[in-house]
Structures are given as structure tokens and as C-alpha cells.
Amino acid sequence: MEEKEEYKTLNINSTLYKTRLSKKFENRKPFKPADPCLVRSFIPGTVVDVLVKEGSELKHGDVVIILDAMKMQNRLKTHVDGRVKRINVKSGDRVTKGAVLLEMERVAGPEAEDSEES
Numbered sequence: 001m002e003e004k005e006e007y008k009t010l011n012i013n014s015t016l017y018k019t020r021l022s023k024k025f026e027n028r029k030p031f032k033p034a035d036p037c038l039v040r041s042f043i044p045g046t047v048v049d050v051l052v053k054e055g056s057e058l059k060h061g062d063v064v065i066i067l068d069a070m071k072m073q074n075r076l077k078t079h080v081d082g083r084v085k086r087i088n089v090k091s092g093d094r095v096t097k098g099a100v101l102l103e104m105e106r107v108a109g110p111e112a113e114d115s116e117e118s
Helices: 110-117
Strands: 008-012 015-019 038-040 045-050 063-069 072-077 082-087 100-106
Touching: 063 100
Parallel strands: none
Antiparallel strands: 008 015, 038 100, 045 063, 063 072, 082 100
């Protein structure tokens, strides 16, 4: 008895391909974009210094935490303008890869208020 193969359509860069998909591929975890309001460790290491306090107003690119990893001190920066909502680490803490070190909340600036009035 022959099992009928089922072909699926796969879209890569707006080009459609007919192919068979493995069970592993079909059961994979879907991609979820990173939250820009979270500052995560990109490598395991030790927190050397936390340069901000809860409630601090920050701009995109401000250095918030210094992380020591593999004998290098890495400066972790913010990805959005906003206010520090919560700090989950303190100096001397050891962290794993992907650990959430700091949480931010976006704050509407004067530019956002001007556009709403128009």
C-alpha cells in the first residue's frame, strides 16, 4: 500500500514552492519577535553595575547595565525611549543567557502629543 504524499506550499521571499514538510518542521515553535521594552543578557555573565534606577527616563541607546562576560565588560543599551519600570538584578548577580535584566515602559513624548492634536 502506497501512502500518498501530501505537498504543502512554502512561501520564501514571495516565491511559492511545493514541498513536503517534516513533522518536526510542522510542529516547530512559531517565531515571536523580541520585546524592545525588555533588556536581556545576550551571554551568561556577572552584573558589574546597574547605571539606572526605577523611574529613570531614558532615550534609545542609553547604557543601563554593565555585564562582565568572558573577561570583557559589555555595556547593555536600551532599544526604546521610555521609563525604567523594573530592575530585576543588582551588582554581583550572575545571570544566564536570555535573562530579563530590566523592564521598561514606553512614554509618549511631546512629538506624540503634537501629532494627536492635528
